Amino acid sequence: MTELAEPKRARGRPKKTEGERDDGNRRQALISAAAQLFHLKGYDATSTREIAAQVGMQAGSPFYHFGNKQDLLLAVMVEGMKQAIERQRAACAAQGKDLSAREQLRTLIRNQFDVLLGPDSDFIPVMLYEWRSLNDAQRQTITRIKDDYEAAWTPVLQALHDTGQLQAPVGLARLMIFGALNWSVQWYEAPSTTSPSSPTRRATLDELTESALQLFLPDRAAAAAT
Amino acid sequence: MTELAEPKRARGRPKKTEGERDDGNRRQALISAAAQLFHLKGYDATSTREIAAQVGMQAGSPFYHFGNKQDLLLAVMVEGMKQAIERQRAACAAQGKDLSAREQLRTLIRNQFDVLLGPDSDFIPVMLYEWRSLNDAQRQTITRIKDDYEAAWTPVLQALHDTGQLQAPVGLARLMIFGALNWSVQWYEAPSTTSPSSPTRRATLDELTESALQLFLPDRAAAAAT
DNA sequence: CCTACCGATCGGTAGG
DNA sequence: CCTACCGATCGGTAGG
Numbered sequence: 001m002t003e004l005a006e007p008k009r010a011r012g013r014p015k016k017t018e019g020e021r022d023d024g025n026r027r028q029a030l031i032s033a034a035a036q037l038f039h040l041k042g043y044d045a046t047s048t049r050e051i052a053a054q055v056g057m058q059a060g061s062p063f064y065h066f067g068n069k070q071d072l073l074l075a076v077m078v079e080g081m082k083q084a085i086e087r088q089r090a091a092c093a094a095q096g097k098d099l100s101a102r103e104q105l106r107t108l109i110r111n112q113f114d115v116l117l118g119p120d121s122d123f124i125p126v127m128l129y130e131w132r133s134l135n136d137a138q139r140q141t142i143t144r145i146k147d148d149y150e151a152a153w154t155p156v157l158q159a160l161h162d163t164g165q166l167q168a169p170v171g172l173a174r175l176m177i178f179g180a181l182n183w184s185v186q187w188y189e190a191p192s193t194t195s196p197s198s199p200t201r202r203a204t205l206d207e208l209t210e211s212a213l214q215l216f217l218p219d220r221a222a223a224a225a226t
Numbered sequence: 227m228t229e230l231a232e233p234k235r236a237r238g239r240p241k242k243t244e245g246e247r248d249d250g251n252r253r254q255a256l257i258s259a260a261a262q263l264f265h266l267k268g269y270d271a272t273s274t275r276e277i278a279a280q281v282g283m284q285a286g287s288p289f290y291h292f293g294n295k296q297d298l299l300l301a302v303m304v305e306g307m308k309q310a311i312e313r314q315r316a317a318c319a320a321q322g323k324d325l326s327a328r329e330q331l332r333t334l335i336r337n338q339f340d341v342l343l344g345p346d347s348d349f350i351p352v353m354l355y356e357w358r359s360l361n362d363a364q365r366q367t368i369t370r371i372k373d374d375y376e377a378a379w380t381p382v383l384q385a386l387h388d389t390g391q392l393q394a395p396v397g398l399a400r401l402m403i404f405g406a407l408n409w410s411v412q413w414y415e416a417p418s419t420t421s422p423s424s425p426t427r428r429a430t431l432d433e434l435t436e437s438a439l440q441l442f443l444p445d446r447a448a449a450a451a452t
Numbered sequence: 453c454c455t456a457c458c459g460a461t462c463g464g465t466a467g468g
Numbered sequence: 469c470c471t472a473c474c475g476a477t478c479g480g481t482a483g484g
Contacts (some may be wrong), residue, residue: 026453042358044270047478061453063480129355131412132268167448168440172429176441179409180402186357187401203398214394215402215442222393252469273462287469289464 027065029055035076035122043073043130073130074138080123081145084115088152101159102217108153110209112181117188117205125185150174165217177216184208253291255281261302261348269299269356299356300364306349307371310341314378327385328443334379336435338407343414343431351411376400391443403442410434 033054037046048069049059066072091111095103115124127142134142153174160166166173189202203211259280263272274295275285292298317337321329341350353368360368379400386392392399415428429437 042270044268045359048480049478058454059478060455060457060480064453067480069479128412133271164448165444166441167444168437172434172437173441175409175413176406176438179412180406183401183405183409186354186405208398211394211398212402215392215399218391218393218444222390274464275462284470285462286464286471286473290469293464295463 026055026057030057030062030065030072031075031079032122034072035080035126038073038076038126038130039122043126043133048072070133070135070138073126073133074141076123077127077130077134077142078145080127081142081149083120084124085145085149087111087115088149092152101156101163102165102213104156105160105217106209106213108156109177109181109212110205112178113184113205113208113212116182116185117208128182128185150178153177160217173216177212180212180215252281252283256283256288256291256298257301257305258348260298261306261352264299264302264352264356265348269352269359274298296359296361296364299352299359300367302349303353303356303360303368304371306353307368307375309346310350311371311375313337313341314375318378327382327389328391328439330382331386331443332435332439334382335403335407335438336431338404339410339431339434339438342408342411343434354408354411376404379403386443399442403438406438406441 030051034046034051037050037054040046048062051072052059052062062072066075088108088111091107092104095107099107115121127146131139131142154170157166157170157173157177161168161170161173168176188208256277260272260277263276263280266272274288277298278285278288288298292301314334314337317333318330321333325333341347353372357365357368380396383392383396383399383403387394387396387399394402414434
């Protein structure tokens with residue numbers, strides 16, 4: 001199952017074209033493999049040997065790139081957050097500034113589902129569910145980055161609160177909304193390779209976004225019609 | 227920190243009053259200790275030796291009560307769900323049948339916060355976050371019990387949907403609401419023993435309930451006033 | 453980055 | 469439920 005992910009190598013260690021440093025390349029491969037395995041089996045249940053094997057290394061080699069297993073976990077989370085922040089920035093920038101707060105929230109939610117469930121979505125779930133395995137210093141590092149990510153949500157929620165569209169306290173609302181979205185990692189079904197068209201097709205990320213928006217910001221007109 | 231939880235014992239093994247079988251007692255003690263440690267450190271990071279030590283047993287003794295570590299994990303989850311279902315049944319029964327769907331949802335949410343964050347709240351978080359460590363047969367067992375627990379929510383949400391108070395599809399709404407509530411395990415601060423009155427007092431479970439209700443079922447009158 | 457290796461820990465068992 | 473124990477695995481290291 002992992003053969004495709006392995007770099008091709010002609011027996012033994014990969015001969016690198018001389019003069020070219022691809023340290024970053026191998027390091028990245030370790031981070032990606034770790035993200036995949038940590039997501040699938042959990043941090044504690046994944047051995048550094050498995051990670052090494054997945055990228056075609058020997059048992060001790062990951063420790064040439066990372067001081068210890070915990071540092072590798074941190075690298076997975078940092079990498080994931082960097083991607084998430086960049087995607088969020090791009091998504092918000094792409095829609096201009098004069099949209100309604102409701103539309104801005106839609107964009108943020110849609111991006112969050114993408115980060116959680118879309119392609120290359122192993123990193124953030126690891127961050128969400130392996131927090132416990134970090135040490136204090138590492139937690140501080142991640143907290144700083146996460147605060148940066150979440151900062152984009154506060155003004156939008158505040159605006160909705162000011163207009164009465166969102167009645168719950170902004171701080172708690174943010175936590176509960178993140179909970180509702182993040183929890184999807186637990187139940188959203190990965191696209192199954194078996195059963196080409198399953199009887200109950202799973203919702204698309206757009207449908208999830210729409211439902212979340214309906215849940216948190218019900219449509220006034222539709223509600224009044226009752 | 228765990229001394230208080232340990233049964234008092236006068237050196238060595240506890241001398242049981244003769245004729246009295248307290249197998250259930252020791253078994254329960256193991257389940258409680260396991261719940262505590264699994265919640266605090268995670269399943270994989272908790273050794274059966276630690277659990278044994280916490281109840282004053284020797285390293286191999288837990289395996290007199292449980293075939294293996296996984297079975298102990300299952301027992302923690304089953305015990306937690308039994309308690310949760312019983313509490314939910316009692317909470318719903320205590321309020322009669324002719325309350326509005328909104329009030330019924332309030333009761334369900336309040337009970338869920340209690341199960342997640344109140345006293346003896348180690349069991350359900352373990353169930354929520356250690357699902358991965360179960361085998362297939364065990365997952366089926368828990369799924370059945372969990373379906374039973376969640377069944378109480380569906381008619382309430384359906385009623386709210388029928389009246390237009392809840393616009394999102396009932397199934398997705400249930401998943402997202404559970405997510406919003408369950409996620410609180412990650413951020414809700416345990417009562418700190420230090421700092422007698424912290425500057426930003428943490429919300430009470432009643433306040434959390436009210437905010438959640440505001441988030442999912444905003445008050446019509448308040449919204450219309452804007 | 454590989455080879456060869458080590459100390460520690462862990463789940464679990466036999467036999468009482 | 470304790471005593472005594474084992475096989476397996478794991479994170480990590482020295483030395484090249």
